Amino acid sequence: MYMYVNSAPIKSFVRHYPGLKRLASSLAFVFDIDGVLVRGKRALPAAKRALAILDGNNRFGIKIPYILLTNGGGVSEVTRCNELSEQLGVQIKPEQYIQAHTVVRSIVHKYADTPVLVLGGRGDTLRHVAEGYGFRQVYNTLDVLAWNPSVWPFHDLTMEERTSAKAADFSKIPIGAIFVFHDPRNWALDIQVMCDVLRSGGVIGAPPYMSECSRRPVDLVFCNPDLVWKSEFDRPRLGQGAFKEAFQAVFKALTGTTYPYVQLGKPTEQTYRFSETVLGRYAGGNSSLQIYMVGDNPESDIAGANAAGWKSILVNTGVYDPRQGPPKHKPTHEAENVEKAVLWALEQVLQL
Numbered sequence: 001m002y003m004y005v006n007s008a009p010i011k012s013f014v015r016h017y018p019g020l021k022r023l024a025s026s027l028a029f030v031f032d033i034d035g036v037l038v039r040g041k042r043a044l045p046a047a048k049r050a051l052a053i054l055d056g057n058n059r060f061g062i063k064i065p066y067i068l069l070t071n072g073g074g075v076s077e078v079t080r081c082n083e084l085s086e087q088l089g090v091q092i093k094p095e096q097y098i099q100a101h102t103v104v105r106s107i108v109h110k111y112a113d114t115p116v117l118v119l120g121g122r123g124d125t126l127r128h129v130a131e132g133y134g135f136r137q138v139y140n141t142l143d144v145l146a147w148n149p150s151v152w153p154f155h156d157l158t159m160e161e162r163t164s165a166k167a168a169d170f171s172k173i174p175i176g177a178i179f180v181f182h183d184p185r186n187w188a189l190d191i192q193v194m195c196d197v198l199r200s201g202g203v204i205g206a207p208p209y210m211s212e213c214s215r216r217p218v219d220l221v222f223c224n225p226d227l228v229w230k231s232e233f234d235r236p237r238l239g240q241g242a243f244k245e246a247f248q249a250v251f252k253a254l255t256g257t258t259y260p261y262v263q264l265g266k267p268t269e270q271t272y273r274f275s276e277t278v279l280g281r282y283a284g285g286n287s288s289l290q291i292y293m294v295g296d297n298p299e300s301d302i303a304g305a306n307a308a309g310w311k312s313i314l315v316n317t318g319v320y321d322p323r324q325g326p327p328k329h330k331p332t333h334e335a336e337n338v339e340k341a342v343l344w345a346l347e348q349v350l351q352l
Protein backbone atom coordinates (compact mmCIF):
# COMPACT_ATOMS: atom_id res chain seq x y z
CA MET A 1 0.00 0.00 0.00
CA TYR A 2 1.33 3.44 -0.90
CA MET A 3 1.78 5.74 2.07
CA TYR A 4 1.99 9.49 1.74
CA VAL A 5 5.23 11.13 2.69
CA ASN A 6 3.85 13.48 5.30
CA SER A 7 0.77 11.67 6.45
CA ALA A 8 0.03 12.31 10.13
CA PRO A 9 -0.78 8.66 11.02
CA ILE A 10 2.61 7.54 9.78
CA LYS A 11 4.39 10.33 11.64
CA SER A 12 2.72 9.30 14.86
CA PHE A 13 3.47 5.63 14.12
CA VAL A 14 7.12 6.51 13.67
CA ARG A 15 7.13 8.54 16.90
CA HIS A 16 6.02 5.46 18.76
CA TYR A 17 8.60 3.20 17.15
CA PRO A 18 11.92 5.03 17.53
CA GLY A 19 13.73 1.94 16.20
CA LEU A 20 12.37 2.79 12.77
CA LYS A 21 13.86 6.25 12.99
CA ARG A 22 17.22 4.68 13.78
CA LEU A 23 16.88 2.45 10.72
CA ALA A 24 15.96 5.43 8.59
CA SER A 25 19.02 7.29 9.79
CA SER A 26 21.26 4.47 8.57
CA LEU A 27 19.97 5.14 5.05
CA ALA A 28 22.07 7.11 2.56
CA PHE A 29 21.84 7.82 -1.15
CA VAL A 30 24.29 8.16 -3.99
CA PHE A 31 22.85 9.86 -7.06
CA ASP A 32 24.13 9.93 -10.57
CA ILE A 33 23.51 13.41 -12.03
CA ASP A 34 22.82 13.38 -15.79
CA GLY A 35 19.58 11.58 -16.60
CA VAL A 36 18.69 11.33 -12.88
CA LEU A 37 18.73 14.85 -11.40
CA VAL A 38 19.28 16.99 -14.50
CA ARG A 39 19.00 16.66 -18.23
CA GLY A 40 21.19 19.11 -20.15
CA LYS A 41 20.94 22.39 -18.25
CA ARG A 42 17.50 21.64 -16.80
CA ALA A 43 16.74 20.09 -13.40
CA LEU A 44 14.14 17.32 -13.56
CA PRO A 45 11.06 18.28 -11.46
CA ALA A 46 11.18 14.89 -9.68
CA ALA A 47 14.76 15.68 -8.59
CA LYS A 48 13.72 18.80 -6.67
CA ARG A 49 11.00 16.80 -4.91
CA ALA A 50 13.38 13.92 -4.14
CA LEU A 51 15.97 16.26 -2.60
CA ALA A 52 13.24 17.98 -0.54
CA ILE A 53 12.29 14.57 0.91
CA LEU A 54 15.93 13.97 1.86
CA ASP A 55 16.14 17.44 3.35
CA GLY A 56 13.60 16.45 6.03
CA ASN A 57 10.27 16.51 4.23
CA ASN A 58 9.71 12.82 5.00
CA ARG A 59 7.75 10.68 7.40
CA PHE A 60 10.67 10.53 9.83
CA GLY A 61 11.23 14.26 9.78
CA ILE A 62 14.95 13.59 9.46
CA LYS A 63 17.62 14.64 7.00
CA ILE A 64 18.95 11.72 5.01
CA PRO A 65 22.53 12.12 3.71
CA TYR A 66 23.31 11.88 0.03
CA ILE A 67 26.20 12.48 -2.31
CA LEU A 68 26.38 12.92 -6.08
CA LEU A 69 28.63 10.64 -8.15
CA THR A 70 29.27 11.41 -11.81
CA ASN A 71 31.68 10.45 -14.56
CA GLY A 72 31.60 14.08 -15.68
CA GLY A 73 34.33 16.60 -14.87
CA GLY A 74 36.55 19.15 -16.58
CA VAL A 75 36.05 21.92 -14.00
CA SER A 76 36.68 22.21 -10.26
CA GLU A 77 34.31 20.61 -7.77
CA VAL A 78 33.44 24.05 -6.38
CA THR A 79 32.51 25.42 -9.83
CA ARG A 80 30.31 22.44 -10.65
CA CYS A 81 28.62 22.47 -7.22
CA ASN A 82 27.74 26.15 -7.68
CA GLU A 83 26.12 25.34 -11.05
CA LEU A 84 24.24 22.36 -9.63
CA SER A 85 23.02 24.34 -6.59
CA GLU A 86 21.61 26.94 -8.98
CA GLN A 87 19.95 24.29 -11.16
CA LEU A 88 18.51 22.18 -8.36
CA GLY A 89 17.56 25.00 -5.99
CA VAL A 90 19.37 23.37 -3.02
CA GLN A 91 22.91 23.83 -1.84
CA ILE A 92 25.22 21.08 -3.10
CA LYS A 93 28.52 21.15 -1.18
CA PRO A 94 31.87 20.00 -2.59
CA GLU A 95 32.04 17.50 0.34
CA GLN A 96 29.05 15.67 -1.17
CA TYR A 97 30.19 15.74 -4.78
CA ILE A 98 32.44 13.28 -6.63
CA GLN A 99 33.27 13.69 -10.30
CA ALA A 100 35.45 11.44 -12.46
CA HIS A 101 38.79 12.97 -11.41
CA THR A 102 37.95 13.67 -7.73
CA VAL A 103 39.10 10.11 -6.95
CA VAL A 104 42.65 11.10 -7.94
CA ARG A 105 42.82 12.85 -4.55
CA SER A 106 43.17 9.39 -2.98
CA ILE A 107 46.43 8.67 -4.88
CA VAL A 108 47.93 12.14 -5.23
CA HIS A 109 50.39 11.55 -2.37
CA LYS A 110 52.31 9.17 -4.66
CA TYR A 111 52.88 11.92 -7.22
CA ALA A 112 52.95 15.17 -5.26
CA ASP A 113 56.53 16.03 -6.29
CA THR A 114 56.54 14.16 -9.60
CA PRO A 115 56.13 16.07 -12.87
CA VAL A 116 52.77 14.92 -14.28
CA LEU A 117 50.87 15.55 -17.48
CA VAL A 118 47.15 16.25 -17.03
CA LEU A 119 44.91 15.94 -20.07
CA GLY A 120 41.42 17.22 -20.84
CA GLY A 121 39.31 20.27 -20.18
CA ARG A 122 39.62 23.78 -21.56
CA GLY A 123 42.87 25.79 -21.48
CA ASP A 124 44.63 25.30 -18.17
CA THR A 125 41.52 24.83 -16.00
CA LEU A 126 42.54 21.31 -15.02
CA ARG A 127 46.07 22.40 -14.11
CA HIS A 128 44.51 24.45 -11.30
CA VAL A 129 42.20 21.58 -10.34
CA ALA A 130 45.17 19.18 -10.15
CA GLU A 131 47.18 21.69 -8.10
CA GLY A 132 44.19 21.95 -5.77
CA TYR A 133 44.38 18.16 -5.26
CA GLY A 134 48.03 18.48 -4.18
CA PHE A 135 50.11 17.95 -7.35
CA ARG A 136 53.00 20.42 -7.43
CA GLN A 137 54.34 19.97 -10.97
CA VAL A 138 51.43 19.89 -13.41
CA TYR A 139 51.87 20.23 -17.18
CA ASN A 140 49.50 19.90 -20.13
CA THR A 141 49.95 19.30 -23.84
CA LEU A 142 49.58 23.00 -24.70
CA ASP A 143 52.66 23.67 -22.52
CA VAL A 144 54.50 21.10 -24.66
CA LEU A 145 53.37 22.78 -27.86
CA ALA A 146 54.38 26.22 -26.54
CA TRP A 147 57.86 24.76 -25.78
CA ASN A 148 58.26 23.27 -29.24
CA PRO A 149 55.57 23.80 -31.95
CA SER A 150 57.11 21.07 -34.12
CA VAL A 151 55.91 18.42 -31.62
CA TRP A 152 52.57 18.67 -33.45
CA PRO A 153 52.73 21.18 -36.31
CA PHE A 154 49.01 20.91 -37.13
CA HIS A 155 47.74 23.08 -34.30
CA ASP A 156 48.56 26.76 -33.90
CA LEU A 157 48.21 27.99 -30.34
CA THR A 158 45.64 30.74 -29.89
CA MET A 159 46.63 33.86 -27.97
CA GLU A 160 44.67 32.58 -24.97
CA GLU A 161 46.39 29.18 -25.08
CA ARG A 162 49.79 30.84 -25.34
CA THR A 163 49.01 33.03 -22.32
CA SER A 164 47.94 30.11 -20.15
CA ALA A 165 50.87 27.87 -21.16
CA LYS A 166 53.49 27.17 -18.50
CA ALA A 167 57.08 27.75 -19.65
CA ALA A 168 59.19 24.61 -19.33
CA ASP A 169 62.01 22.78 -21.09
CA PHE A 170 60.49 19.35 -21.64
CA SER A 171 63.82 17.91 -22.84
CA LYS A 172 64.87 18.08 -19.17
CA ILE A 173 61.61 17.09 -17.44
CA PRO A 174 60.99 13.40 -16.74
CA ILE A 175 57.19 13.09 -16.71
CA GLY A 176 56.30 10.41 -14.14
CA ALA A 177 52.59 9.95 -14.85
CA ILE A 178 49.86 10.91 -17.29
CA PHE A 179 46.37 11.56 -15.92
CA VAL A 180 43.48 11.81 -18.37
CA PHE A 181 41.13 13.83 -16.14
CA HIS A 182 38.53 14.67 -18.78
CA ASP A 183 37.86 14.40 -22.51
CA PRO A 184 40.78 15.87 -24.47
CA ARG A 185 39.91 18.77 -26.81
CA ASN A 186 42.64 17.86 -29.28
CA TRP A 187 42.92 14.08 -29.59
CA ALA A 188 45.69 14.22 -32.20
CA LEU A 189 48.01 16.47 -30.17
CA ASP A 190 47.31 14.54 -26.98
CA ILE A 191 47.88 11.08 -28.54
CA GLN A 192 51.14 12.30 -30.07
CA VAL A 193 52.43 13.68 -26.75
CA MET A 194 51.26 10.58 -24.84
CA CYS A 195 53.18 8.35 -27.28
CA ASP A 196 56.27 10.58 -26.92
CA VAL A 197 56.15 10.43 -23.10
CA LEU A 198 55.27 6.75 -22.72
CA ARG A 199 57.67 5.45 -25.36
CA SER A 200 60.63 7.45 -24.08
CA GLY A 201 59.99 6.62 -20.43
CA GLY A 202 59.06 10.22 -19.60
CA VAL A 203 61.26 12.70 -21.48
CA ILE A 204 59.68 14.08 -24.66
CA GLY A 205 62.10 13.80 -27.56
CA ALA A 206 64.28 11.13 -25.90
CA PRO A 207 64.82 7.87 -27.80
CA PRO A 208 62.40 4.98 -27.19
CA TYR A 209 62.56 3.60 -23.67
CA MET A 210 64.35 0.26 -23.25
CA SER A 211 62.58 -2.17 -20.93
CA GLU A 212 65.89 -3.38 -19.48
CA CYS A 213 66.61 0.13 -18.21
CA SER A 214 65.98 0.40 -14.48
CA ARG A 215 63.75 3.50 -14.58
CA ARG A 216 60.18 3.07 -13.44
CA PRO A 217 57.75 3.18 -16.38
CA VAL A 218 55.39 6.15 -16.64
CA ASP A 219 51.99 5.56 -15.01
CA LEU A 220 48.88 6.11 -17.11
CA VAL A 221 45.53 6.82 -15.45
CA PHE A 222 42.15 7.33 -17.13
CA CYS A 223 39.34 8.82 -15.02
CA ASN A 224 36.20 7.98 -17.00
CA PRO A 225 35.68 4.71 -18.91
CA ASP A 226 32.48 5.76 -20.78
CA LEU A 227 32.77 4.94 -24.49
CA VAL A 228 29.85 7.24 -25.26
CA TRP A 229 27.80 9.82 -23.41
CA LYS A 230 24.65 11.78 -24.05
CA SER A 231 24.89 15.50 -24.79
CA GLU A 232 21.85 17.46 -25.94
CA PHE A 233 22.50 16.05 -29.44
CA ASP A 234 20.13 13.28 -30.53
CA ARG A 235 22.69 10.51 -30.87
CA PRO A 236 25.35 9.44 -28.27
CA ARG A 237 28.72 11.26 -28.43
CA LEU A 238 32.21 9.73 -28.14
CA GLY A 239 33.48 9.86 -24.56
CA GLN A 240 36.80 9.46 -22.76
CA GLY A 241 36.56 5.69 -23.28
CA ALA A 242 36.66 6.30 -27.03
CA PHE A 243 39.77 8.47 -26.60
CA LYS A 244 41.42 5.61 -24.70
CA GLU A 245 40.57 3.19 -27.54
CA ALA A 246 42.04 5.59 -30.11
CA PHE A 247 45.22 6.08 -28.06
CA GLN A 248 45.69 2.34 -27.49
CA ALA A 249 45.12 1.54 -31.18
CA VAL A 250 47.81 4.04 -32.21
CA PHE A 251 50.19 2.87 -29.45
CA LYS A 252 49.72 -0.75 -30.54
CA ALA A 253 50.32 0.09 -34.20
CA LEU A 254 53.60 1.78 -33.17
CA THR A 255 54.85 -0.76 -30.64
CA GLY A 256 52.92 -4.03 -31.12
CA THR A 257 51.43 -3.83 -27.64
CA THR A 258 48.91 -1.78 -25.66
CA TYR A 259 50.05 0.33 -22.70
CA PRO A 260 49.11 -0.78 -19.14
CA TYR A 261 46.88 1.71 -17.36
CA VAL A 262 44.73 2.31 -14.29
CA GLN A 263 41.05 2.97 -14.84
CA LEU A 264 39.03 5.14 -12.43
CA GLY A 265 35.40 6.32 -12.61
CA LYS A 266 32.10 4.44 -12.50
CA PRO A 267 31.77 1.43 -12.46
CA THR A 268 35.29 0.76 -11.10
CA GLU A 269 35.71 -0.60 -7.58
CA GLN A 270 38.19 2.16 -6.66
CA THR A 271 35.60 4.86 -7.34
CA TYR A 272 32.87 3.08 -5.35
CA ARG A 273 35.15 2.49 -2.37
CA PHE A 274 36.22 6.14 -2.47
CA SER A 275 32.51 7.12 -2.56
CA GLU A 276 31.83 5.05 0.57
CA THR A 277 34.55 6.95 2.41
CA VAL A 278 33.22 10.34 1.25
CA LEU A 279 29.62 9.39 2.10
CA GLY A 280 30.60 8.02 5.53
CA ARG A 281 32.42 11.26 6.33
CA TYR A 282 29.51 13.36 5.05
CA ALA A 283 27.10 11.30 7.16
CA GLY A 284 29.03 12.27 10.30
CA GLY A 285 31.35 9.28 10.44
CA ASN A 286 28.60 6.67 10.12
CA SER A 287 30.32 3.59 8.67
CA SER A 288 27.33 1.25 8.71
CA LEU A 289 25.19 2.93 6.10
CA GLN A 290 22.70 1.17 3.85
CA ILE A 291 23.56 2.75 0.53
CA TYR A 292 21.08 3.14 -2.33
CA MET A 293 22.51 4.21 -5.68
CA VAL A 294 20.07 5.84 -8.08
CA GLY A 295 21.24 5.87 -11.69
CA ASP A 296 20.06 5.81 -15.29
CA ASN A 297 22.93 3.79 -16.76
CA PRO A 298 22.88 0.02 -16.10
CA GLU A 299 26.48 -0.48 -17.26
CA SER A 300 28.04 2.13 -14.99
CA ASP A 301 25.73 3.19 -12.12
CA ILE A 302 24.01 -0.16 -11.58
CA ALA A 303 26.94 -2.48 -12.37
CA GLY A 304 29.21 -0.58 -9.95
CA ALA A 305 26.61 -0.38 -7.18
CA ASN A 306 25.80 -4.09 -7.40
CA ALA A 307 29.50 -5.01 -7.31
CA ALA A 308 30.03 -2.74 -4.28
CA GLY A 309 27.22 -4.49 -2.38
CA TRP A 310 24.91 -1.44 -2.45
CA LYS A 311 21.22 -1.45 -3.36
CA SER A 312 20.66 -0.11 -6.86
CA ILE A 313 17.68 1.68 -8.38
CA LEU A 314 17.45 2.21 -12.13
CA VAL A 315 15.35 5.17 -13.30
CA ASN A 316 13.76 5.72 -16.73
CA THR A 317 14.61 9.41 -17.13
CA GLY A 318 18.00 9.04 -18.85
CA VAL A 319 19.89 6.62 -21.10
CA TYR A 320 18.01 3.47 -20.03
CA ASP A 321 14.86 2.91 -22.07
CA PRO A 322 12.71 0.01 -20.78
CA ARG A 323 11.14 -0.36 -24.25
CA GLN A 324 14.49 -1.62 -25.56
CA GLY A 325 14.57 -4.74 -23.41
CA PRO A 326 15.80 -5.59 -19.91
CA PRO A 327 18.93 -3.83 -18.60
CA LYS A 328 22.31 -5.57 -18.94
CA HIS A 329 22.82 -5.26 -15.19
CA LYS A 330 19.76 -5.99 -13.11
CA PRO A 331 19.06 -3.36 -10.44
CA THR A 332 17.52 -4.07 -7.04
CA HIS A 333 14.55 -2.02 -8.22
CA GLU A 334 13.34 -0.01 -11.22
CA ALA A 335 11.58 3.32 -10.73
CA GLU A 336 10.01 5.83 -13.08
CA ASN A 337 12.05 8.70 -11.67
CA VAL A 338 14.32 9.71 -8.79
CA GLU A 339 11.46 10.79 -6.50
CA LYS A 340 9.80 7.37 -6.83
CA ALA A 341 13.20 5.76 -6.23
CA VAL A 342 13.70 7.66 -2.96
CA LEU A 343 10.16 6.88 -1.76
CA TRP A 344 10.64 3.20 -2.56
CA ALA A 345 13.87 3.06 -0.56
CA LEU A 346 12.16 4.72 2.44
CA GLU A 347 9.35 2.20 2.11
CA GLN A 348 11.90 -0.63 2.33
CA VAL A 349 13.12 0.76 5.64
CA LEU A 350 9.57 0.92 7.03
CA GLN A 351 8.96 -2.70 6.08
CA LEU A 352 12.11 -4.00 7.74
Ligand SMILES: [Mg+2]
Binding pocket: 032, 033, 034, 035, 036, 295, 296, 297, 318, 319
Ligand atom coordinates in the same frame (compact mmCIF):
# COMPACT_ATOMS: atom_id res chain seq x y z
MG1 LIG B 1 23.58 9.31 -16.04
